[in-house]
Amino acid sequence: METLAEIFTDNYRFLQQHVYSHSGIVLDHDKHYLFESRLMPIVRQLGLGSINDLCSLLLKTKETALGRQVVEAMTTNETYFFRDPAQYEAIRTVLLPELRQSKGDQKKLRFWSAASSSGQEAYSLAMLLLEEGFGDWNIQIYGTDFSSQVLESARTGKYRQIDMNRGLPSPLLARHFRRSGLDWQVSDRVRQMVTFETLDLRKSLRTLGPFDLVFCRNVMIYFDTQTKKNLIQELHGTLFRHGWLLLGGAETAFGAEQWFDKQTVQGATLYVAH
Amino acid sequence: MANALVVDDSRAVRMILSKNLREVGFDVREAGNGREALEVVAAEKASLRLVLTDWNMPEMNGLELLKCLRKDPALASLIIIMVTTETEMEHITEALDAGANEYVMKPFDKEILFQKLDLTGVRA
Numbered sequence: 001m002e003t004l005a006e007i008f009t010d011n012y013r014f015l016q017q018h019v020y021s022h023s024g025i026v027l028d029h030d031k032h033y034l035f036e037s038r039l040m041p042i043v044r045q046l047g048l049g050s051i052n053d054l055c056s057l058l059l060k061t062k063e064t065a066l067g068r069q070v071v072e073a074m075t076t077n078e079t080y081f082f083r084d085p086a087q088y089e090a091i092r093t094v095l096l097p098e099l100r101q102s103k104g105d106q107k108k109l110r111f112w113s114a115a116s117s118s119g120q121e122a123y124s125l126a127m128l129l130l131e132e133g134f135g136d137w138n139i140q141i142y143g144t145d146f147s148s149q150v151l152e153s154a155r156t157g158k159y160r161q162i163d164m165n166r167g168l169p170s171p172l173l174a175r176h177f178r179r180s181g182l183d184w185q186v187s188d189r190v191r192q193m194v195t196f197e198t199l200d201l202r203k204s205l206r207t208l209g210p211f212d213l214v215f216c217r218n219v220m221i222y223f224d225t226q227t228k229k230n231l232i233q234e235l236h237g238t239l240f241r242h243g244w245l246l247l248g249g250a251e252t253a254f255g256a257e258q259w260f261d262k263q264t265v266q267g268a269t270l271y272v273a274h
Numbered sequence: 275m276a277n278a279l280v281v282d283d284s285r286a287v288r289m290i291l292s293k294n295l296r297e298v299g300f301d302v303r304e305a306g307n308g309r310e311a312l313e314v315v316a317a318e319k320a321s322l323r324l325v326l327t328d329w330n331m332p333e334m335n336g337l338e339l340l341k342c343l344r345k346d347p348a349l350a351s352l353i354i355i356m357v358t359t360e361t362e363m364e365h366i367t368e369a370l371d372a373g374a375n376e377y378v379m380k381p382f383d384k385e386i387l388f389q390k391l392d393l394t395g396v397r398a
């Protein structure tokens with residue numbers, strides 16, 4: 001007898017293709033558990049019998065809202081404040097002093113958290129800039145993600161207690177957050193520095209930038225080689241000369257040498273735009 | 275080996291924290307309240323690097339312990355982390371003002387604890 005969660009081979013292929021075509025995310029053949037744990041809540045919510053029913057519905061109706069919901073359910077949104085602290089330390093000790101010098105007259109800086117998820121990366125940077133005395137500079141930080149759901153939460157700047165424990169130094173919590181019911185909310189001062197918008201990283205990024213620093217962390221890891229290569233080149237186009245690209249800890253930049261100098265600063269890897 | 279002291283009136287919490295700290299190479303002592311903690315500190319002063327302390331405990335609470343420890347110039351480089359269910363902003367600022375290096379809100383997991391250790395540099 002068919003268990004509730006079993007996925008037929010054809011449907012498995014359909015789901016892989018659906019997620020890939022809508023996000024660029026490659027899900028291998030051994031991700032049954034992932035489909036099950038992420039899609040069963042949708043199956044139950046719709047009162048369907050199984051993931052196979054969900055596939056039939058998707059195929060039949062071509063319902064875009066549901067299609068999006070499935071893709072968003074399959075993406076990993078995990079993030080936390082000051083993830084990969086060595087990179088923030090490199091920004092603090094190398095990039096910011098450089099920018100203070102080179103842009104001291106115009107006092108304008110622009111940053112981008114590509115694949116921002118719920119916003120911790122963008123807000124961490126905003127806090128760092130305030131702590132380092134850039135409060136009177138014109139600072140714009142963009143946070144983008146293709147999931148409108150995570151961006152909604154990012155815009156509120158509200159986080160659960162468990163998120164506050166992770167990575168965020170307590171003195172920064174005390175200075176930049178306030179209690180909001182059971183949750184915590186980042187201060188208006190910090191929130192004003194960040195703007196969130198939806199963006200698919202597989203699209204042309206030519207209208208964006210130029211930025212002094214781009215975070216593109218823990219998203220490329222889900223893409224295939226060609227998508228990664230294109231993205232690296234597009235990201236280069238959004239950076240000022242000598243601007244920094246920061247990738248996730250486990251990520252390598254395919255063909256990046258052509259566009260970037262790879263450098264290591266106190267254990268952090270960074271890519272400096274030619 | 276670096277010494278750490280875990281202060282909590284719950285034996286279960288002490289066990290979990292001690293186990294986690296041993297995993298990353300600490301030699302761990304335990305105390306059930308602030309007064310007991312001061313006795314351990316007096317005996318182990320020279321080698322003590324880290325104190326994890328609860329807030330609410332009988333006899334002497336964590337905040338009082340913290341204030342006591344911060345009065346001793348010989349313990350200036352001691353890392354003190356509050357690990358507590360007190361999660362109001364006033365509590366956090368009070369503990370930080372009294373000299374806590376970090377503040378962990380219960381419930382927490384091992385990963386959170388290790389991140390906090392990293393933030394204080396005590397693991398390195």
Ligand SMILES: C[S@@+](CC[C@H](N)C(=O)[O-])C[C@H]1O[C@@H](n2cnc3c(N)ncnc32)[C@H](O)[C@@H]1O
Pocket residue numbers: 022023024025075076077078079080083114115116117118121144145146147150199200201202216217218219248
């Ligand atoms: C694991 S999170 C990374 C968050 C943060 N950058 C970090 O490193 O902590 C990955 C994010 O990438 C987003 N994402 C996946 N595919 C995307 C695409 N094609 N375009 C834009 N964002 C995408 C997901 O919605 C998710 O929020």
